[in-house]
Amino acid sequence: MPYRYRCHACATESNLCSWPAHARAVRREHRRIAHGGMRPAAGDRIVHAVPSVRGPAWTIGILLALIVLKELTGIEPADIARWAGIL
Known part of the structure; x- marks a missing residue:
């Protein structure tokens, strides 16, 4: 803490x-x-000190955005990571 x-x-x-x-x-x-x-x-x-909720909120928001993107377009998060040069 x-x-x-x-x-x-x-x-x-x-x-x-x-x-x-x-x-x-x-x-x-x-x-x-x-x-x-x-x-x-x-x-x-x-x-x-109370920990900030921004970190978990950003993580949850990004995960939800990736799920919605996959459902709407069929693009996998791994594909996005490859395009961005992360993988």
Whole structure:
């Protein structure tokens, strides 16, 4: 599960971190640079980031498009891959 560091004092957040230890390192670095190594008065947190649904949505959309294309035209996905130079 991805993690993200959020600083409420600066209203900033980090990029996604794969591991909690990486998010803690980002927190330490941010505190060192922006807050003199101290915890901000407004607080900061490391939170679980909700994964984006765009990846699975794109995959499902492409698969549905390939199925519709095959049903309407009879062109197989392997044929498209060969034409595109993938296979």
